[in-house]
Amino acid sequence: MAGWDQAEEHSGRWWYRQMVEYVKQAVGDGAEYFNGLLRVVLSERGCYYQFHSLPEEFSGVLGKTFSYQFMGTSEALPLVALIGNLISTCRDPGTRELSVMALFAKATAMPGREEEVYALEYRAGEAGPAASGIYRAGVLPTFLKMKVRSDHAQPVLGASSGLLFFAANLTDQHLLVRIPQVSERGYDLSELPAAAAVH
Numbered sequence: 001m002a003g004w005d006q007a008e009e010h011s012g013r014w015w016y017r018q019m020v021e022y023v024k025q026a027v028g029d030g031a032e033y034f035n036g037l038l039r040v041v042l043s044e045r046g047c048y049y050q051f052h053s054l055p056e057e058f059s060g061v062l063g064k065t066f067s068y069q070f071m072g073t074s075e076a077l078p079l080v081a082l083i084g085n086l087i088s089t090c091r092d093p094g095t096r097e098l099s100v101m102a103l104f105a106k107a108t109a110m111p112g113r114e115e116e117v118y119a120l121e122y123r124a125g126e127a128g129p130a131a132s133g134i135y136r137a138g139v140l141p142t143f144l145k146m147k148v149r150s151d152h153a154q155p156v157l158g159a160s161s162g163l164l165f166f167a168a169n170l171t172d173q174h175l176l177v178r179i180p181q182v183s184e185r186g187y188d189l190s191e192l193p194a195a196a197a198v199h
Helices: 006-011 013-027 073-088
Strands: 031-034 038-043 046-051 058-062 067-071 095-105 115-123 130-132 143-150 161-167 174-180
Touching: 013 038, 013 046, 013 058, 038 174, 058 161, 073 095, 073 143, 073 161, 073 174
Parallel strands: none
Antiparallel strands: 031 038, 038 046, 046 058, 067 174, 095 115, 095 143, 115 130, 143 161, 161 174
16 A cells, blocks of 8 residues: 555554544545534444544544534533543542543633643553643533543443543534443554554
């Protein structure tokens, strides 16, 4: 194949890009939503999001195991607060994994032009959690992604494990996508060898 070499394939980046393209093609045409940060595609075959300026920031699912809803700010803020509660109690028994990335628009920036990043990684039994930035539970993020395996995730995800992402202002409302994990067998692109380089 043109455009890649053995070193790139060995690093996992080639494989990651191939999986991203596979998911995008399998989801196919659907309803597309844009804001200044990312593109989301929803179809009967699956869904995905991809950042404009960082195409490696991508998540998606094939099949009908996901749900989505559009919501106003008054509905979205309690969700942001619930995720904040999960973050503050992630060391409690019953939480096996919690990963959160949230982008909050800076107060001094034009909306959607510049974001402050909050990131958290926690796995039970490891040192941590490792976190950077400030999670603002009372502020609507421009974008939020959460991956979780926890007995306390039901109010947020509707399941004990899976992924959700939230994108503000894709229409006149905000979009929430929930992807519960329905099987222990599955493939997560963020766990491929290239993950450290692209996430």
